[in-house]
Amino acid sequence: MRAFAYQRTTEVRDALSLVAEHDGARFLAGGTNLVDLMKAGVESPARLVDIRSLALGEISETPEGGLVLGATVTNSAVAADPRVRRRYPALSQAILAGASGQLRNMATVGGNLLQRTRCSYFADPSEACNKRVPGSGCSALNGAHHNHAVLDWTQHCVATHPSDMAVPLAAFDAVVRYETLDGTAEVPLSEFYLPVGDRPDLETVLPDGALITAVVLPAAKVAVTSRYRKVRERASYAFATVSVAAALDIQDGLVQDVRLALGGVASRPWRARLAESALRGGPFTAERISAAADLELAVAQPLRDNGYKVTLARNLIEAVLSDLVADMGEGPSR
The missing domain is CATH 3.30.390.50 (CO dehydrogenase flavoprotein, C-terminal domain)
Structure with missing residues (x-):
């Protein structure tokens, strides 16, 4: 793992500024995906800005009866929340199916949405992967791809998204709330992920340096069943x-x-x-x-x-x- 700088902050604005001021800076929450990729040499941020102390760790109600999941709420906390289990049981079930208990205790809502593919070629710097190195090719096309995509892939990438949590969030019309130095914005999860296209390294519509602050679950009668x-x-x-x-x-x-x-x-x-x-x-x-x-x-x-x-x-x-x-x-x- 390459050397990197580390800073912790307690304010969203400070976190955004720190990432904006340093090329190659990344936000760090649970680190369950990012740290592994750093160890493998796939990611090499020059600076990590620890956001676990930001005031984004609560689950709150919307006036209409939906829920707002703070970006640093752990997966375990979401799965165990009585309101989630009662109103959106598929979400709780997905999280519990998603990882070990130790990982769920560290992983966060925002980080879960941004986790990278588990394609073995992406995780191996010696292999061709357009998602890791644009223009290098896709070894999975003619390689070991028995667990790769069958929908919406291109010749540039056949990897799948690994999140369990994101699947029920998509079904329930969740909205991703994020913040930049220019202010707060929202995007439906249905528009959050970019199609593969010819640049599979570009995965979401988030502006550079943006920080996910919450995921909003609209009230939905159908979600109860x-x-x-x-x-x-x-x-x-x-x-x-x-x-x-x-x-x-x-x-x-x-x-x-x-x-x-x-x-x-x-x-x-x-x-x-x-x-x-x-x-x-x-x-x-x-x-x-x-x-x-x-x-x-x-x-x-x-x-x-x-x-x-x-x-x-x-x-x-x-x-x-x-x-x-x-x-x-x-x-x-x-």
């Missing part, structure tokens, strides 16, 4: 092969609202809007579930070794939605 399920290569701590966050509201046999998001299939949390539209407003039947899943995955472009992900995602959508209906004491009609 939600579930997160993750398929991984081993039952213990591992990143998702495919995951699904789903929420469902059925009244008088008709789907009033439905939310679906996928993890492990693209460079960002994948909001399944085509499937949602196909289900919303009609009866909840096994045939309509299958048709909706097929519609969403029709644009999938699997690589040589990961076509199984398309089938897995389809089956997982069907299973999670069916489980939600069973939780309501009903079942899909046929």
Whole structure:
């Protein structure tokens, strides 16, 4: 690991100024991803600005009944919060599926959204990776890519986004609040991550030097009946092969609202809007579930070794939605 300077601050404005004043400076919260990348030689910030002492470590209510998750709230605190567990159960389930207890105790809300891909080629400086070194190529295209993207990838990058937390946040229309030296701004999570394009190293719309200060969860009746399920290569701590966050509201046999998001299939949390539209407003039947899943995955472009992900995602959508209906004491009609 290369030598770096370290500073701690207690004010957001000071943190922003310190990063702006020093080329190569980075914010440090839990460090569960950044420090590992520094050890591997993938990241080499000249200065770390520790933000754990900023007043961003609380979960608060919105006037409408939603929640504001401060950027330095730990993953463990979010998962254990009674309001999260009651109003957005899929979020709590996703966090608990996301890492070991030790990591959840350190990892933060803001850092979780900004974690880098776990593609092995990205983490190995000896390999070609456009996300790490733009223009160097993508070793995963013809290499070991069985756990890479099947949706929205390009020849420049086939890596997936690793966050479990971000998947239900996408389903629940979360909003990312951030601050720069010019003031405060917000961006919907649906617009937060950039498409891969020809610059996969550019991952979010955050301006240079911006600091995430909170994630806002809008009040949503449908979120109360939600579930997160993750398929991984081993039952213990591992990143998702495919995951699904789903929420469902059925009244008088008709789907009033439905939310679906996928993890492990693209460079960002994948909001399944085509499937949602196909289900919303009609009866909840096994045939309509299958048709909706097929519609969403029709644009999938699997690589040589990961076509199984398309089938897995389809089956997982069907299973999670069916489980939600069973939780309501009903079942899909046929």
